[in-house]
Amino acid sequence: MQATSTIHLSELLGSLSTALDMTEGQPIGHCKRTCWIGTNIGLRLGLEGRRLHDLYYALLLKDVGCTSNAARICQLFLTDDIQFKRDLLATDDASMPQAVRFLLAHTAIGQDLSDRLKSLFNVAVNKKSINRDLIETRCNRGADIARQMRFDDDVAEGILHLDERWDGSGNPRGLRGDEIPLNAQIALLSQVIDVFASAQGPDAAVAEVQRRSGRWFNPELVEMFLEVARWPNFWETWGSSNLEAQLFRLEPALVSAESFTPDLSRCFQLSFPVVVSGCRKLSAAAQACHGSTSAASAPLMTASVCGARASARAAAPRTSALEPSSPATTDTCRAAEGSA
Numbered sequence: 001m002q003a004t005s006t007i008h009l010s011e012l013l014g015s016l017s018t019a020l021d022m023t024e025g026q027p028i029g030h031c032k033r034t035c036w037i038g039t040n041i042g043l044r045l046g047l048e049g050r051r052l053h054d055l056y057y058a059l060l061l062k063d064v065g066c067t068s069n070a071a072r073i074c075q076l077f078l079t080d081d082i083q084f085k086r087d088l089l090a091t092d093d094a095s096m097p098q099a100v101r102f103l104l105a106h107t108a109i110g111q112d113l114s115d116r117l118k119s120l121f122n123v124a125v126n127k128k129s130i131n132r133d134l135i136e137t138r139c140n141r142g143a144d145i146a147r148q149m150r151f152d153d154d155v156a157e158g159i160l161h162l163d164e165r166w167d168g169s170g171n172p173r174g175l176r177g178d179e180i181p182l183n184a185q186i187a188l189l190s191q192v193i194d195v196f197a198s199a200q201g202p203d204a205a206v207a208e209v210q211r212r213s214g215r216w217f218n219p220e221l222v223e224m225f226l227e228v229a230r231w232p233n234f235w236e237t238w239g240s241s242n243l244e245a246q247l248f249r250l251e252p253a254l255v256s257a258e259s260f261t262p263d264l265s266r267c268f269q270l271s272f273p274v275v276v277s278g279c280r281k282l283s284a285a286a287q288a289c290h291g292s293t294s295a296a297s298a299p300l301m302t303a304s305v306c307g308a309r310a311s312a313r314a315a316a317p318r319t320s321a322l323e324p325s326s327p328a329t330t331d332t333c334r335a336a337e338g339s340a
Contacts, residue, residue, distance in 0.1 A: 017031035026195070033238055034062065035059040037225075041186050052251065055158070055182075056252035061151075142160070154183055157183065158186075
């Protein structure tokens with residue numbers, strides 16, 4: 001008799017989050033680290049059951065709409081959208097020097113002087129409307145995907161309002177204070193913590209969120225995070241290779257993916273439409289590898305494997321070799337990557 005094992009929803013979405021990290025220009029593991037930070041804040045708040053479940057998946061899926069505005073960023077700023085997104089999270093646009101430096105570093109670089117001046121002028125004049133439109137496109141798509149996956153509205157709303165700020169200066173709707181859903185408040189705080197901690201260390205992250213407290217972030221949530229940051233092993237787990245295992249042991253992670261697979265396949269098609277076309281033809285090979293895995297989830301899982309291997313290549317030194325793999329696995333990943 002062939003042994004079967006349960007595939008948890010968190011494991012599938014965790015694999016897809018690697019691809020989301022790459023499209024957002026963040027270090028691999030950003031979504032998982034953000035989920036670790038935010039879920040621990042939720043635990044400190046006393047969230048449990050469905051409320052903790054919805055927070056967990058809002059955090060893991062926070063960037064699921066991130067590919068929807070890539071072409072528009074390239075068109076408006078004449079720049080690389082991945083580099084643009086990576087540096088934007090570390091920029092406080094309330095600081096004029098930071099905003100100007102970001103604009104000069106990410107607008108029409110390499111273009112002739114005339115094109116660069118036109119782009120800079122357009123962005124400077126229309127900055128607020130451009131920011132609102134880009135964020136609205138991204139967040140609306142992300143929330144729509146979450147709903148198509150049959151997650152609760154609290155998950156979708158957490159994604160939709162990710163870029164709202166406590167003082168009302170955020171986008172797309174300029175919500176203020178507790179008008180912003182709690183999951184969105186925690187997600188924004190958690191992702192900024194991870195961005196600064198990954199780039200400059202935990203102390204820098206603590207200092208930055210304290211500086212933005214009351215402007216970007218709910219001051220009470222910042223205080224909750226400061227307590228969490230002092231918990232034993234919190235930062236050690238955040239920065240360790242064991243983070244994924246710890247994250248997937250948390251109670252919200254223990255949900256079977258079986259009933260979600262058709263919706264997950266649709267999610268991947270909406271998030272990464274080009275890659276899906278190259279992975280669909282690999283369904284049979286993936287299904288054979290995973291035994292009883294349904295046909296609906298096979299392309300999704302194949303794409304996840306290929307995405308993980310691509311991430312390993314991106315992170316590894318160019319002189320290093322990947323781990324040994326079977327010819328079939330290597331060929332299928334090359335096929336998927338080539339189609340993209």
